[in-house]
Amino acid sequence: MVDMDTLVSLCKRRGFIFQSSEIYGGFGSAWDYGPLGVELKRNVKSDWWRDLVQNREDIVGLDASILMSPQVWIASGHVEKFSDPLVDCKSCQRRFKADQVGDRCPECDGELTEARQFNTMFKTFVGPVEDEASVAYLRPETAQGIFVNFLNVQSATRRKLPFGIAQIGKAFRNEITPGNFTFRTREFEQMEIEYFVKPGTDEEWFDYWINERLEWYKRYGIREENLRLREHGPEELSHYSKATYDIEYNFPFGWSELEGIANRTDFDLRQHAEFSGKDMTYFHEETGEHIYPYVIEPSGGIDRAALAFLVDAYHEEEVKGRKRVLLRLHRDLAPVKVAVLPLLRNRPEVVALAKEIARDLRPHFVVIYDDTASIGRLYRRQDEIGTPYCVTVDVQSLEDRAVTVRDRDSMEQLRPSISQLKGFLLEKLRVC
Ligand code: GAP
Numbered sequence: 180m181v182d183m184d185t186l187v188s189l190c191k192r193r194g195f196i197f198q199s200s201e202i203y204g205g206f207g208s209a210w211d212y213g214p215l216g217v218e219l220k221r222n223v224k225s226d227w228w229r230d231l232v233q234n235r236e237d238i239v240g241l242d243a244s245i246l247m248s249p250q251v252w253i254a255s256g257h258v259e260k261f262s263d264p265l266v267d268c269k270s271c272q273r274r275f276k277a278d279q280v281g282d283r284c285p286e287c288d289g290e291l292t293e294a295r296q297f298n299t300m301f302k303t304f305v306g307p308v309e310d311e312a313s314v315a316y317l318r319p320e321t322a323q324g325i326f327v328n329f330l331n332v333q334s335a336t337r338r339k340l341p342f343g344i345a346q347i348g349k350a351f352r353n354e355i356t357p358g359n360f361t362f363r364t365r366e367f368e369q370m371e372i373e374y375f376v377k378p379g380t381d382e383e384w385f386d387y388w389i390n391e392r393l394e395w396y397k398r399y400g401i402r403e404e405n406l407r408l409r410e411h412g413p414e415e416l417s418h419y420s421k422a423t424y425d426i427e428y429n430f431p432f433g434w435s436e437l438e439g440i441a442n443r444t445d446f447d448l449r450q451h452a453e454f455s456g457k458d459m460t461y462f463h464e465e466t467g468e469h470i471y472p473y474v475i476e477p478s479g480g481i482d483r484a485a486l487a488f489l490v491d492a493y494h495e496e497e498v499k500g501r502k503r504v505l506l507r508l509h510r511d512l513a514p515v516k517v518a519v520l521p522l523l524r525n526r527p528e529v530v531a532l533a534k535e536i537a538r539d540l541r542p543h544f545v546v547i548y549d550d551t552a553s554i555g556r557l558y559r560r561q562d563e564i565g566t567p568y569c570v571t572v573d574v575q576s577l578e579d580r581a582v583t584v585r586d587r588d589s590m591e592q593l594r595p596s597i598s599q600l601k602g603f604l605l606e607k608l609r610v611c
Pocket of ligand 1: 476482
């Protein structure tokens, strides 16, 4: 398995991920996605959206605002309970999560203070006055935007139970121990579904969603042996959850959470009904009852998913005595689908034909044209960023109007005609 230093260096060198504010020495735990990283993340999000919203009858989408009434976070329990117990070292003043240290400071062996709760929501002020009345929070989860819009969505779409509301968006947490590259950051993106079900059917749906989400990661290339499920113990469960399973991935720094699937019961809808004074129940036409649906929540992190896809795709092999590094990214996830490369960059007719081919393919795929090195180097560059197909234009192409298409994984080379190239690649790169 790739080590983190190698992966971080590849991500920077090739333009996947850069340290935030690097020219100022970096800004702790924040990362910027470069030209390839942004494509990879967009692919993760669009595959998730296509599979879970567009391809299903029972889930609709939402894009709620990040800033919400502070009442939302009081009702949801986050103001009171979204906190970590912290201790300070009396000698070196360093701060640690209480459950990650023993009796003494791990840095200088100094005495530690009693643990106290530290709320991990970012606070800000709305409007020109910085007082208690204008406090607002950056959302620590996208979920609450869904709960407070439950009735709006249900009445606008006339959905019947069971149905889900999906959302992708940024979330913020003032993490005490961020780290491991993009694994734990203070600003990150979530992809969440709140799936509303009849009480009594929640356990069955809980099992269904655990399985669905595991299969989804496998479908996009994560190897089965690198995924496992872990049930939360009673002391670990969030304040809103009756049961939670984490899908864990075998990262280079150890097994860690990729996505959580929680049975949130009717906790959130009841809390919002109580705090807002609004009726948040669902009217069950068949029985004539007003009920609070139960909620199953598959909640994943896009940054973590992208990191797991990169780790799992990284591969080194020896070809003709030389090391070949490649990202075996699933074709849907690969940031660039096709690279068009002229074999001879000093032959203007070859270059012109290659550029024309790239231009014709661009409306259909993310395409790179590159003529800045020898063909061997150009192939290595594309392997390293996971481009599934390289199209090479040579002198013979001028005569036979055909090109060489090289497959990233098998390195097999085929020679379709230029007129058939688009159809050939569309077939190879068809959506999952
Ligand atoms: N609404 C439920 C919820 O937010 P969570 O387990 O706290 O549950 C869900 O977060 C997912 O969000 C995690 O599985 C992880 O993928 C991602 N996530 C949470 N905190 C993160 C952080 N600090 N940095 C990056 N991703 C994070």
